[in-house]
Amino acid sequence: MKRARIIYNPTSGREAFKNKLPDVLAKFEQAGYETSAHATTGVGDATEAARIAVARDFDVIVAVGGDGTINEVVTGISDADQRPRLGIIPAGTTNDFARALNIPKAIDKAVDIILANHTCKLDVGRVNEHYFVNIAGGGKLTEVSYEVPSKLKTMLGQLAYFMKGVELAPRLRPIRTRIEFDDKVFEDEIMMFLIANTNSVGGFEKLAPEAKMDDGLFDLLVLKKSNVAELVRVLSAATRGAHFDDANVFHARAKAINVYTEEKMQLNIDGEYGGLLPGKFTNLKQHIEYFVPTPDQATLQIEEPIEEALE
Incomplete structure (x- = not known):
């Protein structure tokens, strides 16, 4: 049995x-x-x-x-x-x-x-000693998930994150970050980075609309240094899946990603605190079989x- x-x-x-x-x-x-x-x-x-x-x-x-x-x-x-x-x-x-x-x-x-x-066999992400199924990221904006009350998340979904992001924007500061992905490098001052395994992140269902859960690849999204007006513009575009056209957004797909920062940056793993960067992100292709x-x-x-x- x-x-x-x-x-x-x-x-x-x-x-x-x-x-x-x-x-x-x-x-x-x-x-x-x-x-x-x-x-x-x-x-x-x-x-x-x-x-x-x-x-x-x-x-x-x-x-x-x-x-x-x-x-x-x-x-x-x-x-x-x-x-x-x-x-x-x-x-x-x-x-x-x-x-x-x-x-x-x-x-x-x-x-x-x-x-x-x-059933279907789907990817699992690993960073340092942690695993994630949905999303990992860093930067002050990713810490919004810690500050949005659970009741507000339930009631407003992605709007709750939008509101909190705008509220925090005036005191957010970019951090110089180097991201190595496969055989390429991105380096700049950034507000946050996200490494997505699915298309649904923090209630935003179009943040990584092309993400596939079984191809062994992550979707890397980076928000470059932005002022309040630019941040509002990007967040608004993200609700429609139109943020890839924004000059302040960098997007790539990769199976292995390494992230290094010049100062302390927290790591967020599936919405929870996951330690501090640097981080080595690996995609475990079709690692777990789901119903x-x-x-x-x-x-x-x-x-x-x-x-x-x-x-």
Whole structure:
């Protein structure tokens, strides 16, 4: 019999998943899985729970929570030679990675995607000793994600980041940065850089519209030194996917990227603090096999009504 381990953040999504856990376990059992669950207790616990699940030879791990929980689970299985297949049930605020995979927030629908058994092998990023599934970056603007309240993220999505970025703009200072990507070099004063593995970043679904999750390549985006007016212009263009035409934006695609700075710059990994630069970024091509919607399921996805998100 197939064995599944559900690793969930009990505080995510207003505890909606915790309340539905008995129904989810029953549904997995009916589909032929021997299923158990682990509720995380704090930062890093999902990583340890995933490592234990790997050691116990579970066939499937299901990560339930936001991008941080998914990142921890991926970290827990990425070092293994034999990695379980990974299912996602989104229960966070922005859920960038789930959105990139077209997985809905409705728990029943997300479970149906896993049980449909349609999978795809996707890339994982690694920087220094950390893994990331969605985005890594640095610069003062990336620290906006730490300062936007969770409630505001839930209510306003990308607009929350836009507002906070404009608010912080007058006190942001560029940092001289050298970026080596494959056999090329970019060097300039920058406001931030982003290394994207998906097209959905901080609620911006068009920030890296050509990003593919299984080609072994990152999308590198750099915002050069900008004043407040230029920053507002770029952020506005980014909501439409028109920022590549801006002279203050540099874009490239690469499988390996090294970033060096002349002064301290924090590293942001999937929306969380990841230490300090310099950083060596490597793309692990098709490293983990995920459950994704079947073509029929993908065509039926309906975005959650905003009234439900605001409850």
